[in-house]
Amino acid sequence: MLDVENISTYYGNACALYDVSFSVTENEIVSIIGANGAGKSTLMKSVMGTVRPREGKIVYKGKDITHVQTHKIVKSGIVYVPEGRDVFTKLSVEDNLTMGAYSKPAKAKELNALHEEMYEMFPRLKERRKQMAGTLSGGEQQMLAIARGLMSKPDLIMFDEPSLGLAPIIVDEVFDRIQAINKRMGISVVLVEQNAFMALSISSRCYVLENGKVAMQGKSSELIDDETVKSAYLGM
Amino acid sequence: MQAVILQLAVSGIAMGFVYALVAIEYTLIWNACGLLNFSHEKIITMGGYVFVGTCLFQLGLPNIPAIVLAVILLAIFGIAIAALIFIPLRNSTRLIAVVATVMLGQVINEGVILIWGSVALMPKNFLSGVSQILGATVSKSYVYIIIVSIIIIAVLQFILKKTKIGKAMTCVSQNKTAASLMGINVKVSMAITVAISFGICCIIGVLTAPIFTVKQQMSTMIALKGFCAGVIGGFGNLPAAIAGGLILGVVENFAGLILPSVFKDVVAFALMVVFMLFFPDGLVGVKNRIQKHIAKSQMEKLS
Ligand SMILES: Nc1ncnc2c1ncn2[C@@H]1O[C@H](COP(=O)(O)OP(=O)(O)O)[C@@H](O)[C@H]1O
Numbered sequence A: 001m002l003d004v005e006n007i008s009t010y011y012g013n014a015c016a017l018y019d020v021s022f023s024v025t026e027n028e029i030v031s032i033i034g035a036n037g038a039g040k041s042t043l044m045k046s047v048m049g050t051v052r053p054r055e056g057k058i059v060y061k062g063k064d065i066t067h068v069q070t071h072k073i074v075k076s077g078i079v080y081v082p083e084g085r086d087v088f089t090k091l092s093v094e095d096n097l098t099m100g101a102y103s104k105p106a107k108a109k110e111l112n113a114l115h116e117e118m119y120e121m122f123p124r125l126k127e128r129r130k131q132m133a134g135t136l137s138g139g140e141q142q143m144l145a146i147a148r149g150l151m152s153k154p155d156l157i158m159f160d161e162p163s164l165g166l167a168p169i170i171v172d173e174v175f176d177r178i179q180a181i182n183k184r185m186g187i188s189v190v191l192v193e194q195n196a197f198m199a200l201s202i203s204s205r206c207y208v209l210e211n212g213k214v215a216m217q218g219k220s221s222e223l224i225d226d227e228t229v230k231s232a233y234l235g236m
Numbered sequence B: 001m002q003a004v005i006l007q008l009a010v011s012g013i014a015m016g017f018v019y020a021l022v023a024i025e026y027t028l029i030w031n032a033c034g035l036l037n038f039s040h041e042k043i044i045t046m047g048g049y050v051f052v053g054t055c056l057f058q059l060g061l062p063n064i065p066a067i068v069l070a071v072i073l074l075a076i077f078g079i080a081i082a083a084l085i086f087i088p089l090r091n092s093t094r095l096i097a098v099v100a101t102v103m104l105g106q107v108i109n110e111g112v113i114l115i116w117g118s119v120a121l122m123p124k125n126f127l128s129g130v131s132q133i134l135g136a137t138v139s140k141s142y143v144y145i146i147i148v149s150i151i152i153i154a155v156l157q158f159i160l161k162k163t164k165i166g167k168a169m170t171c172v173s174q175n176k177t178a179a180s181l182m183g184i185n186v187k188v189s190m191a192i193t194v195a196i197s198f199g200i201c202c203i204i205g206v207l208t209a210p211i212f213t214v215k216q217q218m219s220t221m222i223a224l225k226g227f228c229a230g231v232i233g234g235f236g237n238l239p240a241a242i243a244g245g246l247i248l249g250v251v252e253n254f255a256g257l258i259l260p261s262v263f264k265d266v267v268a269f270a271l272m273v274v275f276m277l278f279f280p281d282g283l284v285g286v287k288n289r290i291q292k293h294i295a296k297s298q299m300e301k302l303s
């Protein structure tokens, strides 16, 4: 459903992505791993159009979206849950969720049902619904960012380092929800992670980014046993 | 004496609301575009001229339709300025942005002289006369300023808190990238904010027309004092800007009781300097500090 074809992205003259291609098909979880600065976030931002690739093409559901404005890309069904969560700190949890549904105009009743669905999935958010998002813990903010992303009922959701800075027990919870989003809701998932083991264990395919290039790609079940991946990313 | 105090209170509150509206008007643009709109003084003046010069005198409209038309024209002007200047400048360096808005003010000033001439205009039978409040005689224009300001502030709150467009504006002011990732068209949201800001500028021009008459310098003082109000309240915060404006209006009026009247304008600027030196975050900062202090002392009591 998403095809990124040979894109190169620059910040000024510095090349952050060089000739990168990757694809996501319906209903799968694809992971992207790589060290800090490898270009993972830049790849996500290039898809969303918050930075623009200088070369190459991005096709979503058969439509070229390389030059489409970000808010229209969101409307067409791709949601990006950014690194560092980026929740609206001065809005309540409830309002953050409402804003997540911005691109899909919904009647008050449907909107309420959507809220309830999210609270069922993330009960902790329900307790904190009136609280300012800025006062939530890191784990809660991550849950909120995920729930906010789901509010627009995307077909493809991309998570950028959702486990960053979270306690191990919360990390398990986050990965559990990401799997549920894929299995139960049938949403395709791109998972960007430095936590390579977790990413490989829940994804079907994986891309390894190194210095802005795709260094390896393949089935996650095979990469997890690969010697280079083991030594470079799994610390074995 | 009581009558004098009441008179001073009413006119102080009214001017306070004017400063508050000014603070709101530029804070909206500051929050949405990250720009300090130094041209706001001239836009208020332009609003006054469009209302009196064009809508009342040239078109001969009755008061209310004249105000509505003037506000709409200024809002449209705001959209154009947003598209041509404010939105393209949002990522430029501060200095360029400052120079650009100052120059915009100059261009508008020249434009106003070109279109309406450099004569002072006075609307006839507009917000004129006096009313009696508890034995005090107060000018009706002050009463109207208070009523209209309260309505504007309430409507603005409603828009920001309850409507989809307003919530999008709030998101854009907090985090533009995140806002665009929600599917918000950030540029359109900025343009709407600027349109609302210019509309408020126009209303300020309309409300102060009977007090200052419509002329080139009609808004110089209130534009400056509006900045003071923002500093006193806490920059970038709308409720704080309103509080800052009201305090400023009342304090400077009562200072006129003790100080010679020539010092009246100095009070506002002295107050601003004091705040900049000792409370740089304004009343919001003071409130936060007090809250922290209370929380801390409670923690100490508990332990
Ligand atoms: N806004 C930016 N301006 C300039 N360089 C950037 C910017 N964002 C990222 N980079 C650079 O691009 C490269 C890739 O960054 P990024 O995509 O954030 O990596 P990752 O997400 O894999 O950690 C890094 O060298 C980083 O320094």
Ligand SMILES: [Mg+2]
Pocket: A040, A041, A042, A083, A160, A161
């Ligand atoms: Mg990153």
